[in-house]
Amino acid sequence: MGVLRLILGDQLSLSISSLEDTRLAKDLVLMCELSDQLTRVKHHIKKLAFILSAMRHFASELEGNGHQVAYSKLDDETNTDDLKEEVRRTVKQYKAERIVVTCPSDYDTLQSLAVWEDEFGIPIEIRDDTRFLCSKREFQQWASNRKQLRMELFYREMRKKHSILLEDNKPVGGKWNYDSENRKPPKNGLSIPKPYVNKPDQITRDVLKLVIEKFSSHFGHLHPFYFAVTRTQALSALKLFIDERLISFGDYQDAMIEKQPWMYHSHISFYLNCGLLLPQECIDLAEQAYEEKKAPLNAVEGFIRQILGWREYVRGIYWMKMPDYPNENFFGAKRKLPEFYWTGETQLNCLHNCVSETQQNAYAHHIQRLMILGNFALIAGIDPIQVNEWFLIVYADAYEWVELPNVSGMTLFADGGYLASKPYAAGGNYINKMSNYCEKCTYSVNKKSGPDACPFNYLYWDFLERNRNKLSSNHRVSMMYKTYDRMALEKKESIKRESSNFLDSLD
Ligand SMILES: Cc1cc2nc3c(=O)[nH]c(=O)nc-3n(C[C@H](O)[C@H](O)[C@H](O)COP(=O)(O)OP(=O)(O)OC[C@H]3O[C@@H](n4cnc5c(N)ncnc54)[C@H](O)[C@@H]3O)c2cc1C
Ligand code: SF4
Incomplete structure (x- = not known):
């Protein structure tokens, strides 16, 4: 008898709160591939391959670190394809004394957990997602004192709270925001570095085969597949950005060039959002690059604002506005999405x-x-x-x-x-x-x-x-x-x- 620790597909962080006090010999980590969740929204086929491969790599990393892991693969015969049923089955099999999970990132999944305690007859502990730099509660407090919510004011508070790009409690360089320097149009002859490319290993190759078999009707192209699928690889992708692209991130942040999809952006959102990277470490590396004079202030401040400001701000807004947010339609727009x-x-x-x-x-x-x-x-x-x-x-x-x-x-x-x-x-x-x-x-x-x-x-x-x-x-x-x-x-x-x-x- 031990604790069942549930890890969802976007919780692939060793430091996640649900794993904090794990007793390796007693507790069990549960991870599930659920085709219901993968197809309810018909995700881009590359995204499916990325998430499945990252989950499988994460499970094997956990095992390497001594965790006991129960992992339901998509094509396992026993897989019920339903999160609640997979948890029920594992609770029974393993005689779990309680369930620990980090708060799901979306409203509906969080709501669905509400009935588990009654249904399974054991306590469920839902922990804060401490990977974010502003908790839901903190955001609500910040928002409740204001008539109008504006990202810029929130961002300044976050800079102060986390002591980022500050000198004697004032913004480095004298200004909080260097956006006005970050609107350069593209010019001819820009030399844009090549993006991070990871060669698929056996786990990824198996997943690529599986998603072709099961999800070939989904939008998008599967090949070439070059995403990082482990934390170590995601850290390499981040480092490549800091070393090669950050220097021009600010100048050309808004520029678009035909056949140059990657420009000077970081391409780390996929890794941040599933937990392979943490926001704080991305911010720290960018700040360090500024201190070491490897990147100018307009680039570093601009990049940090996206993560510390926009990313945290939109999450706060999401939780304040749910569950009605998806139905809002201020202009009453009705036209069908063009083919x-x-x-x-x-x-x-x-x-x-x-x-x-x-x-x-x-x-x-x-x-x-x-x-x-x-x-x-x-x-x-x-x-x-x-x-x-x-x-x-x-x-x-x-x-x-x-x-x-x-x-x-x-x-x-x-x-x-x-x-x-x-x-x-x-x-x-x-x-x-x-x-x-x-x-x-x-x-x-x-x-x-x-x-x-x-x-x-x-x-x-x-x-x-x-x-x-x-x-x-x-x-x-x-x-x-x-x-x-x-x-x-x-x-x-x-x-x-x-x-x-x-x-x-x-x-
Ligand atoms: C219509 C629309 C839809 C979007 N949908 C998503 C989405 O589904 N998922 C998503 O992560 N971002 C979304 N964004 C925000 C932003 O476009 C992406 O985060 C960014 O393009 C990811 O690429 P990057 O990693 O190269 O980002 P960079 O430009 O290098 O920025 C660095 C990081 O800052 C964060 N960031 C930047 N802008 C935002 C923002 N507006 N909101 C939240 N985080 C931000 C991201 O984590 C990003 O990785 C959307 C923006 C728009 C306008
Ligand atoms: S539709 Fe054509 S002309 Fe108009 S903005 Fe787009 S590329 Fe330019």
Whole structure:
């Protein structure tokens, strides 16, 4: 008789709270591959392979460290494919005295644990997920004192609390935020380092075979498969970023170049979100690079803000807004998600590139997600439920706690401004400034109307006009209404007509 310690698929950290006081000789760790969970959302096939391989490697690492592990594989005959049933079976077999688990990252799984104690007749202890730098309680306290929640203020508190980039309690360099230096457009001849590549070992090769057999109808390409699947490998990927890319992370954070999906970003979100990396160690290595003068302040501060600021902030918002968050639809957007989000087949070159790279890599960087894929969904008025479903399926780093606030809050403004102060809507000019996609596009970014005008140009104004009653009082948008109101009637009519024709053609 001992403790049953449940490890979920995104809890692959040796330092996770549920393992803290393990008695190796007595306790049992349970891990389960559940096809129900892998297919309820039809995840990108590369993501499935990544998670399954990382889970199997983690189980073998636990065993190597002396843990007793019960592991249900997808194709085990005894696998019931249901988390509760797998726990029930193991509790009975092993005569467990209690269950310990770290709080699941999503609302529904946490709710489902509520009945276990009664059903199994043994205590269940749900521990805080201490891998995050701000607990749910702490975030709620911070939020409860404020009329408006803004990431920047939260981030400053976190910098102070964790003593990050501080000198005599003041921000290093004199400013909290160097974002204004981080918007350089791409220039020709940038030398972008090659991304981290890991060669699949036998465990990964078995998983690749399995997912092809079971999940070949899922979105995306499985090969080539290059993700890190162990902590040691994920640490190598992090180190490669710090050594080679961090130096330019800030300058080109918002830039997009055709056939350069990785740019100077870190590509560590998949590892952070399943627990192979911890946020604190990523922040520490970046700060150290600054102290050793290996990377400039705008890059280091920008990178740290994403992890210490945005990542923690969106998690706090998720838990504050659940369970109603998925149904929010401030603009009442109803349009169906266009088919090209699945196929990449569209004449809009920016969207074609971002969807194709997503199919290939299960990755797109932040500005591709926000200002191309998300911006289009926003200004075309696509139903938030469908947009959320797409984002949750296609990215290897997608988990509801981080995907939903980014999509419904930051991108679609579906929460009416709880997370962001204004919608991130933009016309073709922004995309042309920050990328080279327009050079090879069928549409002309400089044309505002006519059959070859860039659709982002008229859809942007049409979006504002369609939602005037919701947005005109927002002081960050009101200037744009003044510009629209000064346009000639004929121009306004052409915006409306061309938008309506274009949107009809999507259906
Ligand atoms: C529409 C949309 C959907 C998104 N969906 C997800 C998602 O499902 N999962 C996810 O992890 N991120 C999501 N993001 C945030 C961000 O785009 C990704 O974290 C980032 O692109 C991952 O790539 P990277 O590791 O190279 O990040 P970098 O640009 O190198 O940033 C470093 C790290 O900071 C963190 N980070 C940066 N921005 C954010 C953010 N807005 N929210 C939370 N963490 C952030 C990530 O952990 C990331 O690994 C989404 C953003 C948008 C606009
Ligand atoms: S012209 Fe418009 S549609 Fe084409 S790539 Fe540029 S922004 Fe995208």
